[in-house]
Amino acid sequence: MTRTTLLWIVLGLWLLVMGLSATAFWAEPTGDGFTRGLNRVTAFFGWQLGAFLLAVVAWITVSPLPRGGLTRWLGRVPLWWTLALVLGMVGIVVYAMIADPGAGGYVPPGPVTAPAADAVPVE
Numbered sequence: 001m002t003r004t005t006l007l008w009i010v011l012g013l014w015l016l017v018m019g020l021s022a023t024a025f026w027a028e029p030t031g032d033g034f035t036r037g038l039n040r041v042t043a044f045f046g047w048q049l050g051a052f053l054l055a056v057v058a059w060i061t062v063s064p065l066p067r068g069g070l071t072r073w074l075g076r077v078p079l080w081w082t083l084a085l086v087l088g089m090v091g092i093v094v095y096a097m098i099a100d101p102g103a104g105g106y107v108p109p110g111p112v113t114a115p116a117a118d119a120v121p122v123e
Helices: 003-026 038-062 070-099
Strands: none
Touching: 003 038, 003 070, 038 070
């Protein structure tokens, strides 16, 4: 099997796994309270982990190919896509923390106030 054939197989599997990760959100949410729907998130990240592993295989497959070729460029796209997804998620979390810092449950302490009454020394 040539590297190009292997690359096309890996790219096809990568596209399939990426599509399956998108269907994870169609599942019925399970759980109660805070964890309700967490099954969908874990399924999404599980499929994304599989897609990441396939992207690494694609990257390794095209590494020995000559530079500047379309095949080598196509083998690099899945890992770039994964990096863009991770950076996008980190960006969303950072933006959410900056936009509303009190939403995470932490509220920075206010200014220190003077005591309500003067302290009386104990004799």
